[in-house]
Amino acid sequence: DGGITQSPKYLFRKEGQNVTLSCEQNLNHDAMYWYRQDPGQGLRLIYYSQIVNDFQKGDIAEGYSVSREKKESFPLTVTSAQKNPTAFYLCASNKADGYYGYTFGSGTRLTVV
Amino acid sequence: AQSVTQPDIHITVSEGASLELRCNYSYGATPYLFWYVQSPGQGLQLLLKYFSGDTLVQGIKGFEAEFKRSQSSFNLRKPSVHWSDAAEYFCAVATGYSSASKIIFGSGTRLSIRP
Numbered sequence: 001d002g003g004i005t006q007s008p009k010y011l012f013r014k015e016g017q018n019v020t021l022s023c024e025q026n027l028n029h030d031a032m033y034w035y036r037q038d039p040g041q042g043l044r045l046i047y048y049s050q051i052v053n054d055f056q057k058g059d060i061a062e063g064y065s066v067s068r069e070k071k072e073s074f075p076l077t078v079t080s081a082q083k084n085p086t087a088f089y090l091c092a093s094n095k096a097d098g099y100y101g102y103t104f105g106s107g108t109r110l111t112v113v
Numbered sequence: 114a115q116s117v118t119q120p121d122i123h124i125t126v127s128e129g130a131s132l133e134l135r136c137n138y139s140y141g142a143t144p145y146l147f148w149y150v151q152s153p154g155q156g157l158q159l160l161l162k163y164f165s166g167d168t169l170v171q172g173i174k175g176f177e178a179e180f181k182r183s184q185s186s187f188n189l190r191k192p193s194v195h196w197s198d199a200a201e202y203f204c205a206v207a208t209g210y211s212s213a214s215k216i217i218f219g220s221g222t223r224l225s226i227r228p
Contacts, residue, residue, distance in 0.1 A: 004156075006156075035218075040122070040220060040221075041220060042203065042218045042219055042220040042221050043157075043203070043218040045215060048215070058215075088154075090156055090157070092156075092157075101147055101149075101159040101162050102157070102159070102216060103159075104149075104156035104157040104158070105156050106154075106155050106156045107154070107155065107156050109154070
């Protein structure tokens with residue numbers, strides 16, 4: 001079955017470390033997105049990419065970086081510059097030829113220890 | 114700027130009772146509207162969407178939503194809730210009809226079911 005796979009499900013980061021969250025999709029979707037979810041704040045867009053080798057900042061891009069070297073993959077790096085990284089991170093994808101609604105992965109919960 | 118407001122943070126209803134979750138949006142043009150559901154620790158699943166046409170849209174799991182342009186609302190309804198409906202529900206608006214547009218989410222409404 002097609003879908004989006006996020007890994008790991010749980011991730012612990014020490015202060016000052018960079019960590020990378022994986023997002024892979026086999027839906028042949030062109031667009032991919034990263035959202036951060038905090039309690040009571042809904043979903044906030046971090047980065048998005050509509051085609052390979054191109055991506056744009058969302059509303060809260062500071063302290064994060066991404067790459068889109070393959071259509072299937074859109075990894076997110078949480079850098080040490082992100083001062084409050086503890087959150088639930090969701091990856092999503094969408095077709096380019098019309099709105100079918102996003103397909104979401106099952107998320108990665110990142111905790112700073 | 115586009116925005117979505119879900120005025121109810123938490124709602125509790127009895128099993129078998131009817132449900133209505135409120136959603137108001139702010140957008141100058143024709144909105145593209147969605148409702149998603151999220152179980153704890155999981156991703157979001159699309160319940161239904163509205164692009165145009167009939168203002169009453171049917172979704173999965175027995176949910177429906179009605180688009181009311183005059184009230185800038187897109188409320189989600191279900192005639193009889195089941196314990197498995199306990200989850201968080203998000204209303205969202207898209208800024209256009211392509212993946213080049215962005216989806217803006219409301220802050221969510223947590224639904225609890227009373228046995």
